[in-house]
Amino acid sequence: MIFEKIHHTDYPPETRPVMAWDGTCGFCHYWVIKWKLLTGDRVIYEPYQKIHKEFPDIGLRYFNQAIRFIDTDGRVYGGPAAVFHALHRYGDKWKWVMPLYRSVWIFRKLSDRFYSFVSANRNWIYRITISLFGKNPTRPKKYWAIYLVGILVAGGFILVA
Numbered sequence: 064m065i066f067e068k069i070h071h072t073d074y075p076p077e078t079r080p081v082m083a084w085d086g087t088c089g090f091c092h093y094w095v096i097k098w099k100l101l102t103g104d105r106v107i108y109e110p111y112q113k114i115h116k117e118f119p120d121i122g123l124r125y126f127n128q129a130i131r132f133i134d135t136d137g138r139v140y141g142g143p144a145a146v147f148h149a150l151h152r153y154g155d156k157w158k159w160v161m162p163l164y165r166s167v168w169i170f171r172k173l174s175d176r177f178y179s180f181v182s183a184n185r186n187w188i189y190r191i192t193i194s195l196f197g198k199n200p201t202r203p204k205k206y207w208a209i210y211l212v213g214i215l216v217a218g219g220f221i222l223v224a
Contacts, residue, residue: 066129066142066179074158076195082149083118083131086110088179089130089142090189091130104131105153118168129182142182143174 075137082098083135087110095108111126125131125141132145140148144164151161165170181188197204 065151066143066182067125068144069121069125069131069139072118072133072139073120073137074135075135076107076117077135079105080132080134081114082108082145082152083111083114083126083133084105084108085127086112087187089191090185090192093189093192093200097147098154100201101150101154101156103153106149108172129178142178144176147174150159 082095087094099106106186111123111131115121115123115126121131121133121139129142130145132140132149134140134148135154144161147157147161147164150157151159164174198209
């Protein structure tokens with residue numbers, strides 16, 4: 064696993080929870096925009112490069128490892144748990160994912176491993192994301208459907224030939 068889990072900070076945000084993400088990562092930025100649509104202004108999204116000093120008991124190395132969600136009660140979530148908790152507690156959709164993550168060990172293990180894989184390969188996965196959904200995360204295109212039809216048609220020609 065690439066990221067270590069942290070459970071608490073003695074410096075919680077006062078008014079709204081904070082999602083700290085890598086401001087140099089295009090893939091991260093893309094998904095932060097998507098999550099903002101789901102949580103609205105109930106969560107503050109900031110690059111960790113800008114706010115990590117507000118949480119002196121969370122070392123910079125932890126912010127480098129994974130996205131971190133810091134709730135107003137001082138609880139800290141990392142990796143997929145950060146996203147799942149934010150959507151569960153502050154979003155209007157996807158509330159079922161965090162209870163699944165907490166209670167089903169195989170889902171938690173697969174989510175953590177998938178997060179680590181994506182984190183280690185985010186540049187080319189970002190290119191795939193853009194190819195499948197377009198550059199604007201607020202208005203995703205369904206390019207994946209076009210690719211799927213193309214693959215099915217090409218496969219049909221190969222089978223017939």
